[in-house]
Amino acid sequence: MANESTDKNSDKHGDKNNLRIKAIENGTVIDHITPGQALNVLNILRVGANFTNTVSIVMNAGGSRGDKDVVKIEGRELTEKEVNAISLISPKATVNIIRDFEVVQKGKIETPDSVCGIVKCINPNCITNSSEPIETRFVVTENEKKKTLALRCVFCESVLTEDLIQFIE
Amino acid sequence: MANESTDKNSDKHGDKNNLRIKAIENGTVIDHITPGQALNVLNILRVGANFTNTVSIVMNAGGSRGDKDVVKIEGRELTEKEVNAISLISPKATVNIIRDFEVVQKGKIETPDSVCGIVKCINPNCITNSSEPIETRFVVTENEKKKTLALRCVFCESVLTEDLIQFIE
Numbered sequence: 001m002a003n004e005s006t007d008k009n010s011d012k013h014g015d016k017n018n019l020r021i022k023a024i025e026n027g028t029v030i031d032h033i034t035p036g037q038a039l040n041v042l043n044i045l046r047v048g049a050n051f052t053n054t055v056s057i058v059m060n061a062g063g064s065r066g067d068k069d070v071v072k073i074e075g076r077e078l079t080e081k082e083v084n085a086i087s088l089i090s091p092k093a094t095v096n097i098i099r100d101f102e103v104v105q106k107g108k109i110e111t112p113d114s115v116c117g118i119v120k121c122i123n124p125n126c127i128t129n130s131s132e133p134i135e136t137r138f139v140v141t142e143n144e145k146k147k148t149l150a151l152r153c154v155f156c157e158s159v160l161t162e163d164l165i166q167f168i169e
Numbered sequence: 170m171a172n173e174s175t176d177k178n179s180d181k182h183g184d185k186n187n188l189r190i191k192a193i194e195n196g197t198v199i200d201h202i203t204p205g206q207a208l209n210v211l212n213i214l215r216v217g218a219n220f221t222n223t224v225s226i227v228m229n230a231g232g233s234r235g236d237k238d239v240v241k242i243e244g245r246e247l248t249e250k251e252v253n254a255i256s257l258i259s260p261k262a263t264v265n266i267i268r269d270f271e272v273v274q275k276g277k278i279e280t281p282d283s284v285c286g287i288v289k290c291i292n293p294n295c296i297t298n299s300s301e302p303i304e305t306r307f308v309v310t311e312n313e314k315k316k317t318l319a320l321r322c323v324f325c326e327s328v329l330t331e332d333l334i335q336f337i338e
Contacts, residue, residue, distance in 0.1 A: 049205035049208065055228040057226040060220075
């Protein structure tokens with residue numbers, strides 16, 4: 001629940017000026033998200049207008065192009081596939097699982113060596129874009145020039161290097 | 170800045186369990202947004218991955234399908250056009266302008282009688298969808314059956330009744 005007070009008589013730097021968001025009882029805190037990627041994380045998690053649990057998001061925490069984004073989702077734990085997808089757009093993120101107000105699992109996301117069924121191949125002629133029932137599979141490498149992640153399709157060797165979010169299914 | 174603590178030893182219901190978001194120094198608080206509409210408000214305000222100021226969002230504040238969404242944006246005041254667009258998807262929202270930590274303007278959004286240059290007409294043959302330099306203009310009415318807003322194009326009489334967000338330019 002948001003508890004907000006910004007009236008003129010309140011202490012300028014006191015508690016009353018804060019929007020305070022309650023701790024979540026059960027759910028997931030995704031912290032240290034690359035600044036600007038919080039909304040893409042919500043897209044990966046399919047959290048939109050129809051999601052009914054409480055979600056708190058801070059983008060650019062710490063000021064202009066701050067050091068991170070944060071997403072807290074009540075009543076939701078992430079699947080391995082979702083964590084892998086997040087790792088592609090935000091390799092330094094951490095995922096903390098909360099149960100009964102306590103952190104029961106805390107950890108940095110590890111970028112997997114390969115990702116299956118997460119990313120759509122850019123090549124329209126790739127067998128994964130045909131009617132064959134074949135799951136996509138990409139080897140995760142580094143884009144050395146830009147120090148970002150790159151993905152190589154094991155079927156057609158196409159390489160995805162930029163804006164990976166647009167290829168995440 | 171997010172100040173978070175969820176370690177096992179902290180008081181389960183105390184301050185330490187809260188994610189606290191600092192009051193904004195200059196900017197806008199959009200409160201009482203219809204639950205689920207916060208991300209559409211961000212779309213209207215063109216706040217995405219490239220926006221560099223701090224933004225805090227709470228969806229479904231108050232628990233499952235809670236009573237409201239809230240959006241706080243640092244260093245940004247809204248234009249009349251943006252406020253009118255928000256009124257179409259969230260008629261009960263309030264917009265508070267903050268300067269130097271104080272609320273200098275506070276008010277309910279008033280749904281305008283008509284909206285110009287905000288909504289794209291659904292009719293491909295409408296003159297506003299031709300190459301003529303004519304701004305769109307819709308009369309705002311009520312969808313009596315559903316107690317929601319409806320828009321009537323003053324040029325072609327097309328009526329938009331549902332999912333108005335998809336027509337907002």
